[in-house]
Amino acid sequence: MTPSVDELKRRFGRVIDQKKETIISLTQRVLKTPETGFREEKTARLVAEMFAEWEIPHRTGLALTGVKGILRGREEGPTAAVLGELDALLIPDHPQADPQSGAAHACGHHAQIGMLLGTALGFVGSHVLDHLSGRVIFMAVPAEEYIEIEFRNRLRQEGKIRFLAGKQELIRLGEFDDVDLAMMVHSHVHPQGKMLGVGGTSNGMLAKEIRFIGRAAHAGAAPHKGVNALNAAMIALAAIHAQRETFREKDAIRIHPIITQGGEAVNIVPADVRMETFVRGKSWEAIRLAEEKVDRCLRAGALAVGGKVRITTLAGYSPMLNHPGLEEVFLKNALHLLGEEKAGRGEGHLAGSTDMGDVSQILPAIHPYAGGAAGQSHGNDFRIEDYESAVIAPAKVMGMTIIDLLAGGAVQAKEILSTYRPAMTKAEYLALMEGMFREEEYVG
Numbered sequence: 001m002t003p004s005v006d007e008l009k010r011r012f013g014r015v016i017d018q019k020k021e022t023i024i025s026l027t028q029r030v031l032k033t034p035e036t037g038f039r040e041e042k043t044a045r046l047v048a049e050m051f052a053e054w055e056i057p058h059r060t061g062l063a064l065t066g067v068k069g070i071l072r073g074r075e076e077g078p079t080a081a082v083l084g085e086l087d088a089l090l091i092p093d094h095p096q097a098d099p100q101s102g103a104a105h106a107c108g109h110h111a112q113i114g115m116l117l118g119t120a121l122g123f124v125g126s127h128v129l130d131h132l133s134g135r136v137i138f139m140a141v142p143a144e145e146y147i148e149i150e151f152r153n154r155l156r157q158e159g160k161i162r163f164l165a166g167k168q169e170l171i172r173l174g175e176f177d178d179v180d181l182a183m184m185v186h187s188h189v190h191p192q193g194k195m196l197g198v199g200g201t202s203n204g205m206l207a208k209e210i211r212f213i214g215r216a217a218h219a220g221a222a223p224h225k226g227v228n229a230l231n232a233a234m235i236a237l238a239a240i241h242a243q244r245e246t247f248r249e250k251d252a253i254r255i256h257p258i259i260t261q262g263g264e265a266v267n268i269v270p271a272d273v274r275m276e277t278f279v280r281g282k283s284w285e286a287i288r289l290a291e292e293k294v295d296r297c298l299r300a301g302a303l304a305v306g307g308k309v310r311i312t313t314l315a316g317y318s319p320m321l322n323h324p325g326l327e328e329v330f331l332k333n334a335l336h337l338l339g340e341e342k343a344g345r346g347e348g349h350l351a352g353s354t355d356m357g358d359v360s361q362i363l364p365a366i367h368p369y370a371g372g373a374a375g376q377s378h379g380n381d382f383r384i385e386d387y388e389s390a391v392i393a394p395a396k397v398m399g400m401t402i403i404d405l406l407a408g409g410a411v412q413a414k415e416i417l418s419t420y421r422p423a424m425t426k427a428e429y430l431a432l433m434e435g436m437f438r439e440e441e442y443v444g
Helices: 005-018 020-031 041-053 109-126 149-157 166-172 229-246 284-305 324-338 356-362 387-419 426-436
Strands: 058-062 066-072 075-085 133-141 181-183 196-198 204-213 258-261 272-281 308-317 343-345 438-443
Touching: 005 020, 005 109, 005 387, 020 041, 020 109, 020 387, 041 058, 041 066, 041 109, 041 133, 066 109, 075 109, 075 387, 109 133, 109 387, 133 166, 133 387, 149 204, 149 272, 149 308, 166 356, 166 426, 181 324, 181 387, 196 324, 196 387, 204 229, 204 284, 229 272, 229 284, 272 284, 284 308, 284 438, 308 426, 324 343, 324 387, 356 426
Parallel strands: 075 133, 075 181, 196 343
Antiparallel strands: 058 066, 066 133, 204 272, 204 308, 258 272, 308 438
């Protein structure tokens, strides 16, 4: 006799409960070995070791460090993917930062890996896939945090990657070609006032690597013989600030440059000053308009001092498009597990960015948020305080959602796919991303 969908969910949930301490322990192991994007060797190895122990067929080294495991149902059907991000941030003063690299899990990606492994363990231990149609892919993805741009651009120039973010690379490499629907849950301090929230959109963005070039001279004895590249950068920063009143509220523009190199020595007129910035916005049209103003400001800095500026524009992230039908299935399970006080629909727009937005452009995807964290996201006080909310509950809800999608001949998944029209094809997406790469040198 075929078990009911509710019974399959109960079986899955029981395994998660029985293995709760194991799942939390694995999450905390990831916390203790933070690594930044495209360097996540220890974390990827842990995921691969668990997949091997649980006899999940898998491949490693995808987009340098990604890991992809696959479990099959009783018969053919759609493929649902659960994603988790491997990488950490650079926050050297975080109490759990790596003392050598300064990397720290201040965005909760260790909790995502915990959810990923928890969901995989739930399916392995419950055998509910014996009653489902389709496949489940578990994908540990690298490099979501768009940091260390100079390092990543060097990897690109060396031909090791093409795009600077993990999911983008995996799309390019064809690792999403066999995925029909995708989901992941991100940790958050207050996800729309709920412990598990769905909905909302997020900004897209592009990135810029900037180098102001001046002329070195003795800063005390002969500054008039130099061209101060730091002054050029400071003028450009001031010019960017002067643009802020021109951005429309509805476009959610965010521009936040940093200087990564300000000069070689205090007694030398700075001749090589480097900056990085994002240009974020709610739509590609808004991002393009803001980008034009940023480039104009950068050129103005070089013009003002009579120096040069080299602007390298790099493909960033697409805006997030949560699929309404997939969200409804997830929300129904979240409400069933947690109730209306702890689960619900999110509101509004998040001005941050994620490369899950890139996935959402080409296939049905969702990016809900889970609570259980405290402190400031991306801050030195961020921490997971409640692993039940941050890891265990999201793992259960993702598993329950997949059971709904693939049960009864995968009727719910097929219904979503039958009416889905992507924002762009994979080919169109890749062309858009490739078209963002460009370099300009302006001589003032």
